[in-house]
Amino acid sequence: MKVRKVGVVGCGLMGSGITQVCAQSGYRVVVSETNDEFLNKGLASIRSTLTEDVARGKLSPQGKDSILVRIKGTTNTRDFSDCDLIIEAASENMDFKKKIFVELDRICREDTILATNTSSLSVIDMAMVTTKPDKVLGLHFFNPVRVMSLVEVVRTIVTSDETVEIGKTFSESLGKSVVIVKDTPGFIVNSLLIPFLLNAICMLEADIASKEDIDTAINLGLNHPMGPLMLSDLMGLDTLLLVADAQYEQSKDPKYWAPPLLRKMVTAGWLGRKTGKGFYEYAL
Numbered sequence: 001m002k003v004r005k006v007g008v009v010g011c012g013l014m015g016s017g018i019t020q021v022c023a024q025s026g027y028r029v030v031v032s033e034t035n036d037e038f039l040n041k042g043l044a045s046i047r048s049t050l051t052e053d054v055a056r057g058k059l060s061p062q063g064k065d066s067i068l069v070r071i072k073g074t075t076n077t078r079d080f081s082d083c084d085l086i087i088e089a090a091s092e093n094m095d096f097k098k099k100i101f102v103e104l105d106r107i108c109r110e111d112t113i114l115a116t117n118t119s120s121l122s123v124i125d126m127a128m129v130t131t132k133p134d135k136v137l138g139l140h141f142f143n144p145v146r147v148m149s150l151v152e153v154v155r156t157i158v159t160s161d162e163t164v165e166i167g168k169t170f171s172e173s174l175g176k177s178v179v180i181v182k183d184t185p186g187f188i189v190n191s192l193l194i195p196f197l198l199n200a201i202c203m204l205e206a207d208i209a210s211k212e213d214i215d216t217a218i219n220l221g222l223n224h225p226m227g228p229l230m231l232s233d234l235m236g237l238d239t240l241l242l243v244a245d246a247q248y249e250q251s252k253d254p255k256y257w258a259p260p261l262l263r264k265m266v267t268a269g270w271l272g273r274k275t276g277k278g279f280y281e282y283a284l
């Protein structure tokens with residue numbers, strides 16, 4: 001099956017990035033949100049990124065228009081009925097995601113591939129609420145989507161080889177490199193990254209070094225583009241906590257135990273870049 005039309009469920013940080021990258025790669029895309037306010041916000045962020053690209057001479061005005069014309073925003077799930085591949089990028093809540101998969105399974109064609117962009121939740125739990133679990137897989141993108149060149153293709157024990165191949169070919173057509181991984185807590189990247197970020201927060205909490213020095217050490221000592229506390233702010237501290245808790249819940253491995261400082265910051269609404277305050281302060 002050749003993918004021509006893509007659906008994206010959710011137009012937040014990840015959903016809007018995935019939508020933009022798909023449209024830029026020539027796909028027609030339907031993207032949904034739960035209400036007009038969220039949808040308009042997500043579509044506005046895509047328009048503004050493309051407008052910046054035009055201002056910087058990286059994209060022609062006609063190029064921008066041809067990308068935008070390929071994107072259709074909706075609040076009606078029925079608009080996904082003729083999509084070949086649908087990527088769920090809704091919030092990290094299993095009950096919510098299962099409801100989305102039930103609905104997509106009901107309205108889509110027999111051969112439609114359903115993917116989740118989950119960071120850490122069990123893909124097979126979503127697959128098994130559908131009638132075609134062999135056509136369900138994970139396509140895990142990284143933030144910022146248009147810059148990060150990896151997609152983790154996640155296969156469950158029931159995902160068919162054909163579905164994996166379609167997911168791989170599709171991700172590569174977006175200019176991404178692909179790794180294939182089994183449906184395990186955190187897949188490859190988050191199972192290594194989350195303990196690293198949590199350890200950095202524990203180190204700050206224990207007053208072993210300042211936040212700037214922890215970040216500088218990793219930035220210069222390991223050549224990472226940003227230190228772990230700055231990266232946590234970029235991911236969103238609420239997302240980091242959700243991912244850590246989900247990985248802990250599935251594995252009971254203490255390496256995923258979230259330190260109290262992270263929980264307190266999330267409770268205080270200090271969620272990182274998106275709220276203007278996390279470990280650092282940001283202009284909104």
Ligand code: 3HC
Nearest residue numbers: 118119141142143144145147148190225226231235239243
């Ligand atoms: N959103 C979108 N685009 C952004 C961005 C953002 N927040 N920040 C930077 N960019 C773009 C810029 O527009 C620029 O694009 P261009 O190449 O088309 O001009 C490009 O990124 C480079 O930006 P800058 O030169 O301004 O900045 P840097 O060179 O410092 O790069 C960075 C910024 C790309 C964010 C870099 O610091 C980086 O790679 N950081 C690590 C990011 C990372 O590890 N992401 C993974 C997070 S984990 C995850 O997503 C998993 C999930 O499950 C939680």
